[in-house]
Every structure is written in C-alpha cells, then in structure tokens.
Amino acid sequence: xxxxxxxxxxxxxxxxxxxxxxxxxxxxxxxxxxxxxxxxxxxxxxxxxxx
Numbered sequence: 775x776x777x778x779x780x781x782x783x784x785x786x787x788x789x790x791x792x793x794x795x796x797x798x799x800x801x802x803x804x805x806x807x808x809x810x811x812x813x814x815x816x817x818x819x820x821x822x823x824x825x
Contacts, residue, residue: 782811 785804 778811782808 785808788804
C-alpha cells in the first residue's frame with residue numbers, strides 16, 4: 775500500500791509540475807492510471823465502511 779501511495783505521489787507531482795516534455799499519450803496514460811487508482815481506493819474504502 776505504501777509503494778502505491780508513493781507511486782501516486784510521483785504521478786501527481788508530475789501532473790502538477792506540468793512536465794511539458796512528456797508526450798500527450800503519456801499524459802493520458804497518467805490520467806487514466808490516476809482515475810483507476812482513485813476508483814479502486816474509493817471502492818476499498820466503501821467495502822471497509824460497509825462491513
């Protein structure tokens with residue numbers, strides 16, 4: 775879980791710094807990964823509070 779958070783932090787800092795040397799494709803990949811991870815986290819939290 776910690777490594778996942780570190781990975782997310784890396785991606786978020788890259789998005790926030792607006793690294794323009796990245797290709798458009800890589801930016802979309804990052805956005806997709808972030809969206810999927812956020813959905814997974816909300817699902818996990820939902821399951822935890824549901825029980």
